[in-house]
Amino acid sequence: MQPMDRRSPDLWYTEYQKPDMRLGLRIKEILVNKQTQYQHILVVETAEYGRLLALDGAIQITERDEFTYHEMITHVAMCAHPTPKRVLVVGGGDGGVVREVIKHDSVERVTLVDIDEAVIETSRAYFPSVSCALDHPKVEIATMDALVYVKEHVDEFNVIIVDSTDPVDFAAGLYEKSFFATAANALKSDGIIVAQTESPFAEPEIVSSTFLALREVFPISFLYWGAVPTYPTGLWTYAIGSKLYDPRETRSSAPLDVRYYTKDLHHSAFILPKFLKDLIGRDAKMQTKEKACHAT
Structure with a gap:
């Protein structure tokens, strides 16, 4: 372990991930620090x-590990579909999901919907390797x-990717049954x-x-999982729903320029640790019991 350069300022970014848990990273420079209409x-x-x-x-992202998240939230759904032509990205103003979606040749149009235009502009300015596809001719952006x-777009998309922030404030509704029904x-x-x-x-x-x-x-x-080092605990989950295809199977090829996702990883990501199976299985049993109680 190399000793810290004592000449550098001892300035840290600390994310309070839970009341009793936090992650700290030493800061070299503060580039943006501002409040928008929606968030800081x-x-x-x-x-x-x-x-x-x-x-x-x-x-939300770091340059070093963002690919682990963006590839897993994107390519599992995209590769489970044989010909994803129209794709909607909900949230994800940094552009990382759009970058991954565009890698699929079958895509004709990808729509990014993010309520905060400032996030999009910040990513364009400071994360060019993440936001690089936002100006692609196949991409349209709606800041709303x-x-x-x-609700206003019915029967339009082959794939919807919900790259939302944590379920608080304006993003809370994206985690509810009513939203999934609309989607x-x-x-x-x-x-x-x-x-x-x-x-x-x-x-x-959650x-x-x-x-x-x-x-x-x-x-x-189904629920599947992957690693994202700078997210709380480093273990992350994704819920996937389908009208027709079993998302555990791959039906289209993965892009060549990926760093995390593979066909083998796609299949193995659905193999859940027992505690995680128990977590969602317990709720399934509770739901069945509640329905039975209401029926009587």
Whole structure:
């Protein structure tokens, strides 16, 4: 272990991930520190993970590990569909999901809907390797409430990717059954939806409740997982729902320029640790019991 350069300022970014848990990264430079209409935006240069984007104190991306998240939330759904032509990205103003979606040759149009235009502009300015596809001719951007947008677009998309912030304030509705029902209407008959569902160690209630909400809407639904080092606990989950295709199988090829996702990883990501199976299985049993009680 190399000793810290004592000539450098001892300035740290600290994310309070839970009341009793936090992550700290030493800061080399503060690049953006501002409040928008919707949230606080912070961009810093860290010594360990490069540039970091935080919204309301929560890490969204770092240059060093963003690919682990963006590839897993994107390519599992995209490769489970044989010909994803129209794709909707909800949130994800940094552009990382759009970058990955565009790598699929079948895509004809990808729509990014993010309520905060300042996030998009910040990523363009400070994260060019992440936002590089936002100006692609196949990409259209709508800066508005995603809940409203999805209601207004019916039977349009093959894939919807919900790259939302944590379920608080304006993003809370994106984790509810009502949103998934609206999203189902926006999907075509072969549609697939995927949403990030937090860490099973840090937020087990969000994992289980969000997956249960999605499962009540989509006839085919699974939870899968991957690693994201700078997210709480490093273990992350994703809920995926489908109208037609089993998302555990691959039907189209993965892009060549990936760093994390592989076909083998796609299949293995659905093999859940027992504690995670128990987490979502327990809620399934509770749901069945509640329905039986109401029926009587």
